[in-house]
Structure formats: C-alpha cells, structure tokens
Amino acid sequence: MTDTTTKTKPSGHTYEPVDGRLLDVEDLHVEFHTEEGVARAINGVSFHLDQGESLAILGESGSGKSVTAQAIMGILDMPPAVIPQGSIRYCGQDLLTMPDEQRRHVRGPEISIIFQDALSSLNPVFPVGWQIAEMFRTHRGMNKSDALDQAVRLMERVQIPAARDRVKAYPHQFSGGMRQRIMIAMAIALDPAVLIADEPTTALDVTVQAQIMSLLQELQEERQMGLILITHDLGVVADVADRIAVMYAGRLVEKANVDELYASPAHPYTRGLLESIPRLDQKGQTLAAIGGLPPNLMRIPPGCAFNPRCRMARDVCRTDVPPLREVAPGRLSACHFAEEVLDA
Amino acid sequence: MSKYVVRRLLQMIPVILGTMFLIFAMVFALPGDPTAGKCGERPCSEAYIAKYYEENNLNDPLPLRYVKYLGQVAQGDLGENQYEVPVAQDLEQRYQVTGKLALMAVGFEVVIGIAAGILSGMRKGRFVDNLVLVSTLVVISIPIFVIGAVGQYFLGVRLGWFPVTVSGDATVYQLLLPAMVLGSLSIAYVARLTRTNLSENLRSDYVRTATAKGLTRSRTVGLHALRNSMIPVVTFVGYDFGALLGGAIVTERIFNIQGVGGYIFRGIQTRDGVAVVGAVTALVIVYLFVNLLVDLLYGFLDPRISHD
Amino acid sequence: MTDTSVRQDSPTAPQQSAPEGGDAAPARSLGADARRQLARSPLFWVSAALISVFVLMAIWPSLFTTVSPNESILRESRSLPSSDAWFGRDFQGYDIYSRVIYGARASILVGIFTTTFTVLVGGMIGTLAAYNGGWIDGIISRITDMFFAVPFILGAILFMSALADSFTSYFGVIFKVVLALTIFGWPSLARLMRSSVLTVLPNDYIRATKALGASPWRIIRSHIIPNAMGPMIVVATINLGAYIAAEATLSFLGIGLTPPVVSWGVMINDSIVGLRTTPHMILFPSLFLSLTVLAFIMLGDAVRDAFDPKSR
Numbered sequence: 006m007t008d009t010t011t012k013t014k015p016s017g018h019t020y021e022p023v024d025g026r027l028l029d030v031e032d033l034h035v036e037f038h039t040e041e042g043v044a045r046a047i048n049g050v051s052f053h054l055d056q057g058e059s060l061a062i063l064g065e066s067g068s069g070k071s072v073t074a075q076a077i078m079g080i081l082d083m084p085p086a087v088i089p090q091g092s093i094r095y096c097g098q099d100l101l102t103m104p105d106e107q108r109r110h111v112r113g114p115e116i117s118i119i120f121q122d123a124l125s126s127l128n129p130v131f132p133v134g135w136q137i138a139e140m141f142r143t144h145r146g147m148n149k150s151d152a153l154d155q156a157v158r159l160m161e162r163v164q165i166p167a168a169r170d171r172v173k174a175y176p177h178q179f180s181g182g183m184r185q186r187i188m189i190a191m192a193i194a195l196d197p198a199v200l201i202a203d204e205p206t207t208a209l210d211v212t213v214q215a216q217i218m219s220l221l222q223e224l225q226e227e228r229q230m231g232l233i234l235i236t237h238d239l240g241v242v243a244d245v246a247d248r249i250a251v252m253y254a255g256r257l258v259e260k261a262n263v264d265e266l267y268a269s270p271a272h273p274y275t276r277g278l279l280e281s282i283p284r285l286d287q288k289g290q291t292l293a294a295i296g297g298l299p300p301n302l303m304r305i306p307p308g309c310a311f312n313p314r315c316r317m318a319r320d321v322c323r324t325d326v327p328p329l330r331e332v333a334p335g336r337l338s339a340c341h342f343a344e345e346v347l348d349a
Numbered sequence: 350m351s352k353y354v355v356r357r358l359l360q361m362i363p364v365i366l367g368t369m370f371l372i373f374a375m376v377f378a379l380p381g382d383p384t385a386g387k388c389g390e391r392p393c394s395e396a397y398i399a400k401y402y403e404e405n406n407l408n409d410p411l412p413l414r415y416v417k418y419l420g421q422v423a424q425g426d427l428g429e430n431q432y433e434v435p436v437a438q439d440l441e442q443r444y445q446v447t448g449k450l451a452l453m454a455v456g457f458e459v460v461i462g463i464a465a466g467i468l469s470g471m472r473k474g475r476f477v478d479n480l481v482l483v484s485t486l487v488v489i490s491i492p493i494f495v496i497g498a499v500g501q502y503f504l505g506v507r508l509g510w511f512p513v514t515v516s517g518d519a520t521v522y523q524l525l526l527p528a529m530v531l532g533s534l535s536i537a538y539v540a541r542l543t544r545t546n547l548s549e550n551l552r553s554d555y556v557r558t559a560t561a562k563g564l565t566r567s568r569t570v571g572l573h574a575l576r577n578s579m580i581p582v583v584t585f586v587g588y589d590f591g592a593l594l595g596g597a598i599v600t601e602r603i604f605n606i607q608g609v610g611g612y613i614f615r616g617i618q619t620r621d622g623v624a625v626v627g628a629v630t631a632l633v634i635v636y637l638f639v640n641l642l643v644d645l646l647y648g649f650l651d652p653r654i655s656h657d
Numbered sequence: 658m659t660d661t662s663v664r665q666d667s668p669t670a671p672q673q674s675a676p677e678g679g680d681a682a683p684a685r686s687l688g689a690d691a692r693r694q695l696a697r698s699p700l701f702w703v704s705a706a707l708i709s710v711f712v713l714m715a716i717w718p719s720l721f722t723t724v725s726p727n728e729s730i731l732r733e734s735r736s737l738p739s740s741d742a743w744f745g746r747d748f749q750g751y752d753i754y755s756r757v758i759y760g761a762r763a764s765i766l767v768g769i770f771t772t773t774f775t776v777l778v779g780g781m782i783g784t785l786a787a788y789n790g791g792w793i794d795g796i797i798s799r800i801t802d803m804f805f806a807v808p809f810i811l812g813a814i815l816f817m818s819a820l821a822d823s824f825t826s827y828f829g830v831i832f833k834v835v836l837a838l839t840i841f842g843w844p845s846l847a848r849l850m851r852s853s854v855l856t857v858l859p860n861d862y863i864r865a866t867k868a869l870g871a872s873p874w875r876i877i878r879s880h881i882i883p884n885a886m887g888p889m890i891v892v893a894t895i896n897l898g899a900y901i902a903a904e905a906t907l908s909f910l911g912i913g914l915t916p917p918v919v920s921w922g923v924m925i926n927d928s929i930v931g932l933r934t935t936p937h938m939i940l941f942p943s944l945f946l947s948l949t950v951l952a953f954i955m956l957g958d959a960v961r962d963a964f965d966p967k968s969r
Contacts, residue, residue: 080560112563125554128573129653130580143564175652191562360799367803378819490951492902494909495925495943502932595808599906613811614910617818629815633806 018115018198020096027199027231028054028077033091035072035255037302038084044302046072048255049091051329054199057229059222061246061263063236063278067299069255070235074201077233078118079108095199114144117192121204123184127176133187134160134172140194159190163220182213186220193224200225201233206241218245239278243267251275254300254310257329260337271338271347273315309341317342357641365634366419372629373415376622418626427627431619436627439612444631447608450524450600451593454532458586462536463579466543470578471570473548481544485537493596497530497603515606524606531600535589542585546578553577580650587643591636694963701959707952711945714758715765724755726919738937745937747928756919757941763920764901764949766831771838771900776893779843783850784877784885787858798851805844810906812841817912830914834907838900849892853885860884891961898953905946921946 035047138152160168163186206214259272277295297314312322332343427436469481505513511526598610616625786797816837907913908922928938
C-alpha cells in the first residue's frame with residue numbers, strides 16, 4: 006500500500022470495506038490521566054459496524070459513549086487521554102497505529118461526525134458556506150468558487166431554504182435546527198463511509214428533533230453509510246437504529262437488535278432505562294427511575310459496575326465482573342443473571 | 350453601519366468639548382505668572398502685562414475664555430506658544446516623531462506580544478509557557494521609567510547595541526529602543542491576552558470540529574483558533590494606542606526625544622498654557638478617533654456584533 | 658505602564674454585548690467555593706505575605722529599622738552596601754535601607770486610598786448608569802467618556818501641575834496624588850461596573866425582587882452589587898499595584914511626591930544619574946517598588962482564578 010493518502014478508488018474512498026465490514030472496535034480502553042487521578046472512561050469495548058447499518062450507542066452521561074466516538078474520530082486530546090489497549094480498525098486498517106498525517110485524511114472523507122451543540126461547534130467568525138467549502142478545499146484541493154458551489158448544493162440537500170442566499174451567513178444567524186443541518190451538510194460533504202452522530206438532537210426542540218432524525222435516516226439510506234448514533238434517549242433512536250449497544254461506566258452491558266431489546270431487555274440497567282420512559286398506556290402509574298448515580302470513573306466499584314444501583318445484585322456481582330456473553334441467539338448481555346432478566 | 354458611524358461621531362462632539370474644557374480648566378489653573386520670562390531678565394512693565402492679559406483674554410471668566418478659545422480652534426488656529434511660534438506648526442513636527450514612536454511600539458506589541466502569546470498558549474504548562482508567564486509578570490511589575498533607564502544604560506551605553514539618545518529627526522533606528530521601552534508593558538499584556546484566549550479557544554467545540562474535519566494542525570490552530578483569539582487582542586492594541594501616546598511623556602523624557610510628550614512636559618514646566626492645551630487636545634482627538642476605528646473594526650472581526 | 662487601570666476592561670467590555678453567549682453564567686457572589694480555592698492557591702499566600710510585610714512597613718517602619726531616614730552622613734555619601742548600611746548610602750549620605758523602609762508608607766497610602774476612591778466613585782456611577790438606563794445612562798456614559806479620553810498618566814500630570822503650589826504638607830501631597838489618580842482612574846472602573854451590572858440585571862432573581870416591590874436601593878444593595886462585584890474586585894486589586902506605579906512615575910517626573918517626603922519614586926529619580934557608577938542606589942527602591950506592584954498583580958490573578966476557574 007503505497008501512498009494510500011492520495012489515491013482515491015472509484016467509490017470516492019481510499020479504503021474499501023472487507024465483506025461489508027466498515028468498523029471493528031476491539032477491546033478499546035481509554036483513560037484520562039488528570040491531577041486528581043486516572044479516570045477509566047472506557048474499559049474494553051468491542052463492537053462493529055457494517056455498510057448501511059445503524060448502530061445506536063446508548064448510555065447516561067459519563068458512560069463513555071462520547072469518548073468512544075472521539076476515539077474513533079481521533080480527536081481526543083492526548084494527553085490527558087491515553088489509549089493503553091485495544092484497536093479501532095477501519096476497512097481493516099488500524100486507526101490507532103496509523104501515522105497522524107494518514108489518519109487526518111480519514112477524518113472527513115472516510116469517517117465524519119456531528120456534535121450535539123451546533124452553535125458552539127461551528128466557528129462563529131466564518132460564514133457557514135465557507136466552513137462547508139473548507140472540506141472540499143482541504144481534501145479535494147478544489148478552488149474557492151467551486152467549493153462554495155458544492156456547499157450550496159449540500160445546504161440544499163439538507164433542506165436549508167434559500168441556500169444560495171444564506172451561504173455567506175454566519176452560524177448565529179440560523180436557528181438551532183438549521184445550524185444542525187449545516188453541521189450535517191459539512192459532515193456528509195465528502196460522502197463518508199461512516200457517520201457518527203453524537204447526541205445530534207439533544208439541544209433541539211422535540212419537533213425539530215424528529216426532522217433531524219428523519220433527515221439523518223434519509224441520508225443514510227441514500228448513501229448507504231454506516232451510522233453510529235450516540236444518545237442517552239431511547240426514544241430518539243428507536244425508529245432509526247438497527248442495533249443497540251448499551252454502555253455503562255465504560256463497558257458495553259448489552260447488545261441486541263433494536264426490537265428485541267425493546268421487547269425484552271437482558272440487563273437490569275437496560276430494563277431500568279426502559280421503565281423510566283413515560284408511556285401513554287401506563288398513565289397514572291409512578292414512573293420507575295434508576296436509583297443512585299453513575300459511578301465516579303476514578304473509583305469504579307469492583308465486580309459489576311452497576312451493582313450498587315441494581316435491585317437484583319447478589320454477592321457475586323460485587324466481586325466478579327460479568328463478561329459480555331451470548332445469553333440468547335443474537336443477544337449479548339453482561340449480567341450474571343441475564344437469563345433471569347430476560348424471563349422476567 | 351453608516352448610521353452607527355454618524356451616531357458615534359455625534360456622541361463624540363460633547364465628549365471632545367467636555368474633555369477640552371477639562372484640560373483647559375486644569376492648564377489655566379497652572380500657578381505662576383504667564384508673562385514671566387516674556388521680557389528677558391527684567392519683570393515686564395505694567396502696560397505690557399495689561400496688554401498681554403487683554404490680548405489673551407486672561408481677564409475673562411474661565412467659561413468665556415473657553416468659548417473664545419473654541420471659536421479660535423474652530424478656525425483652525427491653535428494659538429501661539431511663548432515664543433510666538435504657532436502651536437499647530439510645532440505640533441505637526443512633533444506628532445510625526447511621537448506618531449512614529451507609538452506606531453513602532455504597536456509594531457513590537459503585535460509581533461513580539463502575539464508570537465510569545467501563541468508559543469505560550471499552545472504549550473500551556475510547559476517550559477516556554479512558564480518562561481513567558483514569568484517574564485511578562487516581571488515586565489508588568491517593573492515601572493517603565495526603571496526599564497527605560499536601565500535599558501538605556503545597559504543596551505545603549507554598556508553594550509552599544511542601540512543609540513543612547515535620539516536626534517531631532519528621530520530615525521527609525523534611533524527610536525528602536527525607546528519604542529521597545531514604551532511598548533514593553535503592552536507587549537506583556539498582549540502576550541498574556543493572546544495566551545489566555547488561544548488556550549481557551551483551543552479547547553473550544555469549533556476547534557474540535559476543525560480537527561474532526563481533517564484539517565491540518567497548522568490550519569486548525571493558525572486559522573480557526575487564532576482568528577477568534579485575535580478579536581480581543583486587536584481591540585486591546587487599538588485602545589492601547591491612546592495610552593501609548595500618553596505614556597510617551599515618560600519615554601520621551603528618558604531618551605530626550607523631541608516629541609509631543611516632551612512638548613507637553615516642557616509646556617507645563619514653563620507655564621505655556623496655549624501650547625499644552627493645543628497639544629493635549631490634539632492627542633485626545635486622535636485617541637477618540639482611534640477608539641472609534643477600533644469599535645468599527647471589532648464589528649468587522651466579530652460578525653456576532655452588529656452596529657445597526 | 659501606569660495605564661493598567663485603563664487597559665483592564667477595554668478588551669473585555671465589548672464582549673459583554675455579544676449575543677447568545679450560550680449559558681451566560683451569572684457572576685457568582687463571593688462563594689465559599691472561591692474562598693476555598695484561594696486558600697489552596699500558593700500564588701495567594703505568597704502575594705498576601707508580601708503585601709502584609711509592606712503594609713506593616715508602612716504602619717510601623719521602626720519595626721524594621723532603627724535608623725532615621727533623614728540622618729545624613731555626608732562623608733559616607735554613595736558608599737556601597739555594608740554591615741553598617743545594608744543597602745548602602747545615597748548622594749546625601751542617607752541610609753538607603755532606612756529610606757526604602759520609610760518609603761513604603763507613601764506608596765501603600767496612595768495605593769489603598771486611590772483604589773478605595775476609584776472603586777467607590779466608579780462603582781457607584783457605573784451602577785447608576787446601568788440600573789437607570791435610558792438618557793441617564795447616556796449622560797453618565799458621555800461624562801465617563803470625557804474623563805476616559807484623557808490618557809491616565811497625562812491627566813494626572815496636568816492635575817498635579819495645576820495644584821503644584823497647594824497642599825504641600827505630607828498628607829496634603831499624598832491627598833493630591835490620590836485625587837489626581839482618582840479623577841482619571843474612575844472611568845475605567847465605572848465602565849467595568851456598568852457592563853457587569855448590565856449582565857446581572859436580566860437575571861430572574863432581580864426581576865422577581867422587582868416584581869415583589871422591593872425598593873431600587875434594596876435591589877441594588879442586596880442583589881446587584883454582590884453579584885456584579887466580582888470583576889471589580891479583581892481589577893481593583895491589580896489596579897492597586899498600577900496606582901503605586903503611577904505615583905512613582907509622577908514622583909519620578911518631579912511632580913508627585915517631593916522631598917522631604919520619602920518615596921520610592923523620588924529615590925529612583927534622585928539616583929538615576931548615578932546608574933553608571935552607583936547602581937545600588939537605584940536597585941533597592943526599584944526592587945521594593947516592583948515587588949509591591951508584583952504582589953498586588955499576583956493577588957489579583959489569584960482572586961480571578963478563584964472566581965473564574967476557566968481562566969487557569
């Protein structure tokens with residue numbers, strides 16, 4: 006593989022998936038070394054993503070879901086972040102051992118990301134069109150006016166009204182939903198194979214949330230992207246995701262197809278999350294919430310990290326870390342008593 | 350935009366009038382006999398003094414004198430100094446010197462201050478950062494006249510790197526050391542301001558976006574982070590220009606520079622009210638216009654500020 | 658260098674008006690959090706210790722030296738530091754160590770009084786402008802601009818010259834310097850206070866208090882001032898050092914404090930001609946002056962860090 010950074014295959018991508026497999030995250034660990042101590046943000050996470058597939062990563066804040074996304078993108082600040090173990094393979098290439106310059110060319114054309122807060126994520130002093138066009142100018146070497154034309158085309162694609170007139174406007178001149186559309190336009194500009202959406206709708210109104218989610222779904226189907234949806238909100242991902250991975254304290258605790266997971270969770274934590282969603286058919290009943298708080302990542306409890314909050318916790322849960330294992334066909338759970346949870 | 354400029358200019362009129370009155374009142378309250386030294390060694394004759402007071406409206410109450418002075422200034426006449434040289438003519442020459450000095454100081458501020466700030470901001474907590482932090486703190490705490498005198502002695506007299514004094518034409522070479530001294534405090538402030546803003550912006554979400562876009566590190570830092578960090582720095586440098594003009598009074602005295610500062614200072618010592626009022630007023634007007642320019646520039650640098 | 662007070666707020670003031678700052682965090686009042694942060698800061702302890710020493714020097718100079726600052730031994734004029742006179746002697750044969758100790762008083766007095774007055778005047782005027790708004794704000798702001806337009810050190814020089822022949826006693830001269838620095842120092846604090854009150858005003862707790870019918874005086878005293886004072890405290894601390902430096906500059910130019918008042922600025926002015934042959938004469942007063950200024954700047958930094966952890 007000589008000079009993979011400049012050669013572009015007919016698909017527009019430098020790398021080709023092997024058997025449709027885009028991403029393979031294997032036993033990923035991420036630590037943050039701070040003055041107060043070492044925070045273990047991710048403790049052995051493995052998952053994969055295929056072409057055209059949507060994977061939702063679900064978890065509370067501090068569960069390590071955003072850190073996972075940033076590790077894949079290669080935008081963690083290192084230091085303080087350290088990746089002591091694990092691999093992230095994109096089309097068979099390990100991103101973690103890739104030279105910086107080569108990896109830079111992965112960001113944007115191959116894998117790209119949308120953040121939660123589009124206002125702060127867009128540079129306030131440059132016009133939005135310019136910021137989208139920067140993708141073409143950096144990675145495609147396009148001239149200014151061609152790149153701006155492309156930006157207009159993308160703004161039209163994400164349904165920004167009067168795109169040609171607004172291409173020179175600044176981020177603060179748009180509404181929250183429109184700004185997130187601009188982020189999306191920027192992220193899909195170079196037709197990436199993988200799109201990561203990190204809480205894309207958390208900062209938005211409910212009606213706008215639905216519009217953004219359907220836009221993402223539409224774009225994903227149109228371009229056959231692999232989509233990773235990171236969220237704390239089960240409701241948001243239900244319609245879009247194919248598979249769900251639930252994270253707790255830097256570990257995956259459950260993996261399943263979306264329908265099966267909704268129908269019968271295989272981990273007490275997932276069950277708690279489902280029970281805490283208000284439902285119209287259970288009006289009048291008390292909403293179940295998970296008691297307690299997520300653990301401090303500098304002092305993750307021994308055994309199953311969820312044990313202090315788990316109603317089912319027994320002695321073994323306080324000593325042995327439950328492995329993520331197949332508990333039913335296609336169902337993975339990291340609970341010593343997953344079968345009990347499933348049957349309940 | 351043009352509406353904003355007009356409004357600002359209109360607001361400036363009462364400010365200029367008020368500031369001028371303030372200066373006028375202070376200068377003409379200067380103690381001492383304004384005719385002293387007018388008639389050689391001897392005291393002036395009664396008749397001369399009476400005539401002098403009459404001609405210079407010195408018998409009128411202060412507000413009336415001020416109005417008369419304004420009328421005179423409005424016709425472009427700043428009066429004559431003690432030696433009967435028109436003040437405007439003096440100032441034209443002196444402002445060239447002080448203007449050059451202040452602009453060179455701004456140049457040092459921008460080049461050295463921003464460069465040190467970038468180095469320090471990008472390597473926060475490292476050796477360079479600590480070096481910049483400590484050295485700026487030292488510069489900030491040592492009074493400028495000590496820096497000036499010591500710099501003049503060591504760099505000028507002992508090492509002979511720079512000229513020790515400045516001649517009448519004040520060449521760029523001669524002004525190098527004085528400009529560095531005049532700008533030293535501002536250089537330190539610019540370095541600290543750049544550092545704080547840059548390191549804050551480097552942690553911002555949009556810089557993370559820029560990295561995620563696959564931009565080179567130099568483009569991410571040099572364009573995205575720096576462009577935002579420069580907004581407060583440019584504003585500071587602009588506002589600082591007036592302070593530099595005022596600070597020139599000390600620097601010009603140390604290096605014996607024939608600029609406005611020295612002119613004002615000598616005017617105060619010799620009770621030459623007309624010269625002092627004219628020089629200070631010109632300085633204040635320059636300052637106010639530079640401030641207006643900076644405010645306009647601010648709106649241009651930061652699209653979130655609207656001047657409508 | 659004496660323009661620190663003028664410079665402090667200029668770069669930050671216009672930012673306040675930036676719309677949509679996201680979560681424009683309201684200025685926190687003197688929280689226990691900030692105090693705990695201060696107690697852990699070595700910067701704070703070092704500067705506080707330095708300041709305590711200088712203040713003690715100002716109050717009680719005889720604690721540090723038994724030699725009178727006006728005791729002249731002419732035949733030992735310009736002598737180098739020795740066990741007899743630790744910092745050596747100046748042209749007049751005065752003991753430099755003793756004079757440096759006695760010189761602290763003028764600097765500390767000028768610094769503390771000027772800071773107090775500028776904070777009071779600037780704070781009051783800035784609050785009035787912001788609270789009332791409208792034409793009152795317009796007029797106050799224009800008056801502030803008038804004083805602001807005169808470069809700080811230049812205005813002080815003019816004022817001191819105008820009053821050169823009045824108030825010539827020790828405290829008279831100090832009072833004059835304080836007055837000069839206050840007259841041209843308050844506008845920057847008024848601008849700062851105005852902008853920080855403007856950021857506090859739209860908060861819900863202020864509106865609620867207004868809706869409950871509290872008097873304007875009460876709202877200002879118990880809700881606005883405590884919440885808007887943060888930036889003022891930081892800038893005022895740093896300015897205290899700047900005012901001391903300004904006083905020294907005036908004395909250096911020969912129009913501030915004058916002999917027989919013992920002052921660091923006067924000492925530096927007197928010894929500058931001897932820079933080549935007797936550098937010790939300029940070294941010690943400069944050192945003390947710089948250390949005092951430095952101590953207040955560091956204290957200001959420590960206070961700011963405690964209030965705004967983001968800036969670290």
